[in-house]
Amino acid sequence: MSKTFAEFSLHESLQQALQSLGFTSPTPVQEQSIPAALEGKDLLVSSQTGSGKTAAFLLPTLNALAGQETFVPFKERMKAITQPNILVLCPTRELAQQVSQDAIAFVRHMKGARIAAIMGGMPFGKQIQQLKGAQVVVATPGRLLDLVNRRQIKLDKVDALIVDEADRMLDLGFSEDLEAISDLAANRKQTLMFSATFAPRIITLAERMMNDPERIAIETGHSTNTDITQTLHWTDGFEHKKKLLTHWLSEEDLDQAVVFASTQEDTDMLAEELAEAGHSVVALHGAMPQTVRNRRLRSIREGRAKILVATDVAARGLDVPTISHVINFGLPMKNEDYVHRIGRTGRAGRTGKAITLATYRERGKIRALEDYLDARLEVSEIEGLEPSPPPARSGRDGGRGRNGGGRREGGRGGFGGGRRFEGESNFKRREGGRDGDRPQRSFGGEDRPRREFNNDRPRREGGFEDRPRREF
Structure with missing residues (x-):
């Protein structure tokens, strides 16, 4: 295995960029993925977040772009419909921006290379102008398909398709979009799929989009950084x-x-x-x-x-x-x-x-x-900020021994005048003692309504003003 970037068979312009960025030694995911990707293999890579996945997929695909004999003149590319060579798909706008910035840094010494970031939430006209003549497109799936439908971009000349954060793509419901994009870029030579986590559904997606991919697992998806x-x-x-x-x-x-x-x-x-x-x-x-x-x-x-x-x-x-x-x-x-x-x-x-x-x-x-x-x-506990003792446990999770604990938590848990905070729309009412108190106000402090009405029903029906706050 290579121990420095200089040992990779990367184009001189990329080596220059790596030197100017101060990159000397590859991370484990880069060390294993870059040589395999340079050979043109389809890769399914699982690695913990923060491990350098972006460089692992950008460097080998940009290397193929740098090695092209001739670039189409920029003016000609600006006139024609955009047909990128490299397509990177990201689940979120922030990730797409980050990846495009990294790509721009890598091609700083590559003559004629143009990078475009395409994502929702930005004006169409501005993005169409940015898209013109781009050989590398970093995009979120929805906006990319919008531009395909508007005939602003064609994917028939994509050589490398990269899917970053594939698990998040599926979480956000992009499965059908990914398959549609895969079909539009059916002429590609290589597909790379990267993620911090890989579940069976990811493997199923990869089987549909990739050709006999080599799997590289640096760490399991459940792992966290030891640093x-x-x-x-x-x-x-x-x-x-x-x-x-x-x-x-x-x-x-x-x-x-x-x-x-x-x-x-x-x-x-x-x-x-x-x-x-x-x-x-x-x-x-x-x-x-x-x-x-x-x-x-x-x-x-x-x-x-x-x-x-x-x-x-x-x-x-x-x-x-x-x-x-x-x-x-x-x-x-x-x-x-x-x-x-x-x-x-x-x-x-x-x-x-x-x-x-x-x-x-x-x-x-x-x-x-x-x-x-x-x-x-x-x-851990901080002196002076220790929590109250935990409520008594009567079940596996202590889930039914809540009466004392709920009120004890409510001692600090409220926020002036019933103001809700920190995602506690789902559990804050019960935790903060407000729901614990409301049945007492409505039913005279008796415990009987809780037994008769199965705990929650009086709160839904009797605690009228509580319902809208849970919805927000």
């Missing part, structure tokens, strides 16, 4: 979480941090609270216009903002070397998203810290996550 210290804090609710968050954001070794919330509303609310407390913070979620998302990501990359509060939209593709801390204020919906969240720190050999804040009600989710990771999160 990341993972810590778990049990909390009593929102106010307690907020105090712990303040503690971690005040650490001397914090350069920049990503704080993950569970919903878009919670993201905005938390960013607002942190800004009022004097932190340099920006929020990022999928409901924002793309121009706003771009501007806020740029403020993080350029170091003008220190804290990014985000939903999982930013969990894939965000590559900022100075992110030292990732804080899970709300738990991710899927266990694999945890791997991608904490992968925003500890990238490319650096160290990082990942802190997860969870309530006792979420014990089941934490257990499932630990089973998925095949590891245990280190439970």
Whole structure:
């Protein structure tokens, strides 16, 4: 195996770019994938996030472009319909932007090479102009198919098709789009599929899109970066979480941090609270216009903002070397998203810290996550911010011994006047003691209604004002 990039059979222009970028030694995924891709093989690659997958698929495919005898003159390409040689598909706009920026850095010494990033949320006219004459197109599937239907791009001359973050593609419902694009690029010579995680559904997709792919598994999809210290804090609710968050954001070794919330509303609310407390913070979620998302990501990359509060939209593709801390204020919906969240720190050999804040009600989710990771999160307590003792357990998860615990959590869990926070639209009512109190107000404090009405029914019917808050 090659130990330096200089030992790879890469075009001189790419070697120049690698030297100017300071790239000397390949990561394990690059070391194994680049030689195989240079041979023209179809590859199915599984590697943990932050391991250098982008260079592993860009360098060998750009090498074929650099080796072309003659480039079609730029003016001719601008007149004709765009027919790229390399097509990279990404699940999110942020990842597409990151990949296109990396590609631009790699072709800086390659004469005549043009890169275009195509994604939703941006004006069609502007993107059509950017698309003209591009040999490398990085795109999200939906916008790419829109442009195909508008006859602004043809995929019949694609030589290499790359699918990045394939598992996320399927999570977002892009399966049919991927197959449609695969059919449109049926003349291609090579297909590369990369992801941090591979489930059986990914293998099924690969079998439909690829020809006898060679599989390279650097780490299992469940693995996390060993350079990341993972810590778990049990909390009593929102106010307690907020105090712990303040503690971690005040650490001397914090350069920049990503704080993950569970919903878009919670993201905005938390960013607002942190800004009022004097932190340099920006929020990022999928409901924002793309121009706003771009501007806020740029403020993080350029170091003008220190804290990014985000939903999982930013969990894939965000590559900022100075992110030292990732804080899970709300738990991710899927266990694999945890791997991608904490992968925003500890990238490319650096160290990082990942802190997860969870309530006792979420014990089941934490257990499932630990089973998925095949590891245990280190439970930590901070002096003066210790959680209340856990509620008594009467079942496997302590799920029915909740009365005392629910009210104890509610001691810190409320947020003035019933304000909801941190994705707790799904569980905060019960946790914060509000639902525990409401039946007492409605039914005179008797326990009988809970037995007669099966716990939840009085809250749905009697707790009239509760319903809309759960929907938001």
